[in-house]
Amino acid sequence: MAISFDEVAVGTELPAQSFPVTRATLVRYAGASGDFNPIHWNEKFALEVGLPDVIAHGMFTMAEAVRVVTDWVGDPGAVVEYGVRFTKPVPVPNDGVGAVIEVTGKVAALLDDRRVRVDLVATSGGQKVLGMSRAVVQLS
Amino acid sequence: MPLDPSFIGRTYPPTPPYEVGREKIREFAVAIGDANPAYTDPEAAKALGYPDVIAPPTFPFLITYQASAQVVEDPELGLDFSRVVHGDQKFAYTRPVRAGDRLAVTVTIDSIKSMAGNDVLSVRGEVHDQSGEHVVTALMMLVARGADEAGE
Numbered sequence: 001m002a003i004s005f006d007e008v009a010v011g012t013e014l015p016a017q018s019f020p021v022t023r024a025t026l027v028r029y030a031g032a033s034g035d036f037n038p039i040h041w042n043e044k045f046a047l048e049v050g051l052p053d054v055i056a057h058g059m060f061t062m063a064e065a066v067r068v069v070t071d072w073v074g075d076p077g078a079v080v081e082y083g084v085r086f087t088k089p090v091p092v093p094n095d096g097v098g099a100v101i102e103v104t105g106k107v108a109a110l111l112d113d114r115r116v117r118v119d120l121v122a123t124s125g126g127q128k129v130l131g132m133s134r135a136v137v138q139l140s
Numbered sequence: 141m142p143l144d145p146s147f148i149g150r151t152y153p154p155t156p157p158y159e160v161g162r163e164k165i166r167e168f169a170v171a172i173g174d175a176n177p178a179y180t181d182p183e184a185a186k187a188l189g190y191p192d193v194i195a196p197p198t199f200p201f202l203i204t205y206q207a208s209a210q211v212v213e214d215p216e217l218g219l220d221f222s223r224v225v226h227g228d229q230k231f232a233y234t235r236p237v238r239a240g241d242r243l244a245v246t247v248t249i250d251s252i253k254s255m256a257g258n259d260v261l262s263v264r265g266e267v268h269d270q271s272g273e274h275v276v277t278a279l280m281m282l283v284a285r286g287a288d289e290a291g292e
Contacts, residue, residue, distance in 0.1 A: 025173075063174075
C-alpha cells in the first residue's frame, strides 16, 4: 500500500476525487469541529453579511482536499506539511443536492529524504476554491 | 483603526491540556466522510506504527483555533471578529495527533500587516504533548476587513 519514492516523478498524478457537501454535511462538521459560525448554517445570516448563500467551512474544504493525498499514500501520518489559501467560498444551496468539491493532485517536486511535494487543485462549480494548496509527503 | 504593531511577537501562556479521545477523532473523521481505518481502528493504526488511532491532518485546528481565542478576544488588541475571515492555514507536523495525547498550545502573534486597508494577522500555535515533545505547528492567517468595506 505504501508508495515508494522510486515510483514517482514530477508530474505523477494522484487519483482525483469528488466530495459532495450538503447542508447536513455542514451541520455535522460544525458539531464535530466546534465551528458554529452562522455563515455555515444560517442562510438569512449569510445573505445579510453579503455572501451568496450558506458557505462551507474553509477547514472542511481543506480536510477534503488532503484526502487525495492520504488515500494515495495510505498512512495519513506521512503528511509532514500541509497548507492552503482560502481563495473562494464554496456556496452550498439548500436544494437537496448541495455542492461538489473536485480535487486533483500531482507531484510537483522531489525533495530530500524521500519526500515529495504534492500540489492540489480544488474547485467547486468550476471555481478554484483553494490556492497554494500543497502537501509535503514522506514516501517509503 | 489599524491593529497595534507592538503586538508582533507577543506570546500567550500555554493553554490547559486538551485530551484527545478516540471517539472525538472518530466523530471528526465521520464528519469529513473519511473512512481511513487509521482514524478509528487501533489495530490498523498499530499496523502503521502508531500506539493508538491517529487524527486526520486538519484535526489539530480544533485545538489551535480554540487557543487562538486568546488573541482574537484580547481586548488590548481590539480585533473586530465580525470582520475577520480565514485567509490561509498551514500545518507542519512532527508526528500525527493521536488518541491519548494531552496537548497544550502556545500561541504567538507572528506578524501584523496592513494591506489595502485590511489588517492581516498571522498567528502561530505550537502544539506540544504531555512529555513536552513538539507535535505540530499551526499557522493561521486572519484578515480583518477594513471598516469601510464591512458594510454599515
